Amino acid sequence: MGLTKQYLRYTASAVFGVIGSQKANIAYVTLRGGERGRYVAVAACEHVFVWDIRKGEKVLILQGNKQEVTYLCPSPDGIHIAVGYEDGSIRIFSLLNGESNVTFNGHKAEVTVIKYDHLGARLVSGSKDTDVIVWDVVNECGLYRLKGHKDAITQTLFLKTKNLLVTSSKDTFVKWWDLETQHCFKTMVGHCSEVWGLVLLSDEKRIISGSADSELRAWDINYLQEGKEIGEPEEKKTKGLLGHSEEPEGEVDENPEERILSCQKAGSILREGRNRVVSMATDLNSKILACHGTDSLLEVFRVLSDNEINRIMERKLKKAKKKAKLQAGEDEEEVVVDRSLQDEIQRISSIKASSKIRSFDCFLSPNGDLKVALLLQNNTVEVFVLKTAGKTSECTKTARLTIGGHRTDVRTLAFSSDNIAVLSASAETVKVWNRSTLQVIRTMACEYALCSLFVPGDRQIIIGTKNGKLQIFELSSGILLETVDAHEGALWSISLSPDQRGIVSGGADKMVKFWDFELVKDENSVQNSKRLTVNHKRTLQLDEDVLCVRYSPNQRLLAVSLLDCTVKLFYTDTLKFFLSLYGHKLPVLCLDISHDSALIATGSADRNVKIWGLDFGDCHRSLFAHDDSVMFLQFVQKTHLFFTAGKDKKIKQWDADKFEHIQTLEGHHREVWCLAVSPSGDHIVSSSHDKSLRLWERTREPIILEEEKEMQREAEFEESVGKGDEPVVPGETTGEASLAGKKTIETIKAAERIMEALELYREESKKLEEHKTACEIAGKQLPPPTMSTILIAFGNISPSRYVLAVIRKVKSSELEESLLVLPFSYVPDLLTLFNEYIQNGLEVELICRCLFFLLRIHFGQITSNQMLLTVMDSLRTNTISRVKKIRDVLGFNMAGLQFLQREIESKEDVTFFADATDRFEDKKRKRKKRERAILAIA
Secondary structure (H helix, E strand, O other): OOOOOOEEEEEEEEEEOOOOOOOOOEEEEOOOOOOOOOEEEEEEOOEEEEEEOOOOEEEEEEOOOOOOEEEEEEOOOOOEEEEEEOOOEEEEEEOOOOOEEEEEEOOOOOEEEEEEOOOOOEEEEEEOOOOEEEEEOOOOEEEEEEOOOOOOEEEEEEOOOOOEEEEEEOOOOEEEEEOOOOEEEEEEOOOOOOOOEEEEEOOOOEEEEEOOOOEEEEEEEEEOOOOOOOOOHHHHOOHHHHOOOOOOHHHHHHOHHHHOEEEEEEEEEEOOOOOOOOEEEEOOOOOEEEEEOOOOEEEEEEEOOHHHHHHHHHHHHHHHHHHHHHHHOOOOOOOOOOOOHHHHEEEEEEEEOOOOEEEEEEEEOOOOEEEEEEEEOOOEEEEEEEEOOOOOOOEEEEEEEOOOOOOOOOOEEEEOOOOOEEEEEOOOEEEEEEOOOOOEEEEEEOOOEEEEEEOOOOOEEEEEEOOOEEEEEEOOOOEEEEEEEOOOOOEEEEEEOOOOOEEEEEEOOOEEEEEEEEEEEOOOOOOOOEEEEEEEEEEEEOOOOEEEEEEOOOOOEEEEEEOOOOEEEEEOOOOOEEEEEOOOOOOEEEEEEOOOOOEEEEEEOOOEEEEEEOOOOOEEEEEEOOOOOEEEEEEOOOOOEEEEEEOOOEEEEEEOOOOEEEEEEEOOOOOEEEEEEOOOOOEEEEEEOOOOEEEEEEEEEEEOHHHHHHHHHHHHHHHHHHOOOOOOOOOOOOOOEEOOOOOOHHHHHHHHHHHHHHHHHHHHHHHHHHHHHHHHHHOOOOOOOOOOHHHHHOOOOOHHHHHHHHHHHOOHHHHHHHHHOOOHHHHHHHHHHHHHHHHHOOOHHHHHHHHHHHHHHOHHHHHOOHHHHHHHHHHHHHHHHHHHHHHHHHHHHHHHHHHHHHHHHHHHOOOOHHHHHHHHHHHHHHHHHHHHHHHHHO
């Protein structure tokens, strides 16, 4: 038996050509204590790129898996960044080394928003699945899921001073959640359309929302249950007066939702844009408010402080008094000036970007300069500086990241003959890249490009455009040598003749034209040097639009695909008709001929690829290749293997001899427009509607087709497991709050590992029992039974310790879900083991967490089981005593740290910065309250 045919695997090598994906937002980050406002993080398909704005360089890549990034949120300390993905997962990366150690799985659809609380200890995420989940970052686990919205979540905000959360959604509602009781206590219903943005201003006393119209609506928040100041028992009586609460005390008890806070519409601000708000944000101190719609205008507002507002009101009052005095003469009346929202929030300026804005981030520097980073829809990042300190606001553009990518989709790709340079062309530019470094060598302005090639010698390139022109560029100087009017319609395809003396072009004007390369005298050159041009030699007139043309490598035949779904073959020397290949139901968009001129493969919009013999035009095989149109097809040099690219986001490799699918290259997140296989066959470059170019590399790893199919089936099974229904906890009704996690293949595997460990524990315990009985019967100590190889591998540990080691290895974020899918038959053994662990003081916190969760979900079965009575009683006493001990240790440590703090303070005569700030804020708050009380009494 002969050897089976060997195929080599192609793997993803790099993603380039994308500056910032449109799916996610932009965010300022700090790297290793660097200056603020220098680095921005943007999504790049499944990765996150961190750009140095000043140098225009990529400084850090946070590697993703397969799913596209949908949201970015840096932590308050600037050390981490939380990244939300299309499949609903959240990963937390370290900005110091670019690694991710924490993954949260809870959402079923893409993550739409992520926010940290002000300490960075909790994280809240909203998704298209309408759920809001609060995560514990320190313990790396989910706390709870909040249900109530009926559409995708658009914004979530923690309050700094209270344990409250406010969320907005496309269902037109803004909901307030009390996180201590995990319920929604207030729903704001004042919007007629989707709520797209939400910000808190004025020390969280005001909320501004952006909707589908040109109004920004403002609401005043009154907190009705503020805690008493120490030593001020009478403050509660004057609370209604100081908080400007308009409701009588009797009403508060009637409306329980009004006990925490009440919201009252304060007015609205008109935006210049007439369309919906896309995003809305403030700087860190909420002094600046900015928002933008679906256009290229960012509107910036200043939020005035109380002192500034008072000064404005005083000036207004003086003017009004003066006016009243002039009008009334001697009779002076009491003049009242109303305070409007426009007095508190003033428009500073509008920033006009070069294209539509996708998202923005801003921060206010101490000198009053507002730095704004804009991610635009056309794969560009722009940075503006707005001076807000003076009376006039100047806006200057300080940086623009454009060189590393095209503004529009790349429609054509080509490799140079030495495999080093890659050409990519779009609607406005043609770029030449170095394949090994992925750096741009040349960028040249061109018309809308549809096809391209390197001229033999790799010194010039030719582009075919949508206007029917051929553009010839010189690579060394980057100048356009000549534009030739080749066709009257779009020039869809060009092909280099195998003798390398000319090209053939096909266009929408139903013509195929043959061109020869010529060197002519360059009139613009001083040294009378020659330049390349193309000379029109012959024309082949056809009945339909030409979509694709290819020479056979022996230059005997020319294949032309037409709009009537056929492929016509002509002799190149006489242009006589040879064969017509028909069978496709929709037009053939791409075709290629193998190196030995024996096979022709055609890819069509009907999603099929057909392989034909060139001798008689017989169809060898028709393959259902993609789930959408086949956009590009190319043979690998000197083989009968070919690649196809489709609108279904996939690139596939096929064997034209055995008619087998070899492998699928997945990575693109939108339609794949074209690809180019290098002359050596070692590299592939592909371009997509997601603005990215991807480089794929041939490895030395062989592919075994049966294994490949088995892996595909496993991947499909794992995907279907994750899409299963939520596990039901007996006796629990589905309310507003539920478990944060979701069932994934990882949680099922973790549960299986726990079950295997418990099985091993049962077997080993049985062996030890039998050995003990045998010793008693024999009346002497017999040799111990042989231990399991697993226990020996773990260092001769006891079976109970092995179970603990397995539980400890389960990720904190997956622990609850793993215990949830564990059958009840294993729970009695677990409870017995937990009792042993707690008695020995092993991992008390982890064991308590597991114990309380198991008690919650199996409460009915545990309480009705008489066998577990002694175990539960023992657990109760042991757990309480152990937890008390841990609490005492923590209290002792806290007291020790506070004592050390006081010692240092007394020695150095300084107050710790945080405490000093808190005390200063307290004093300021008390002073304001006293002033307000005096004003009210007066």
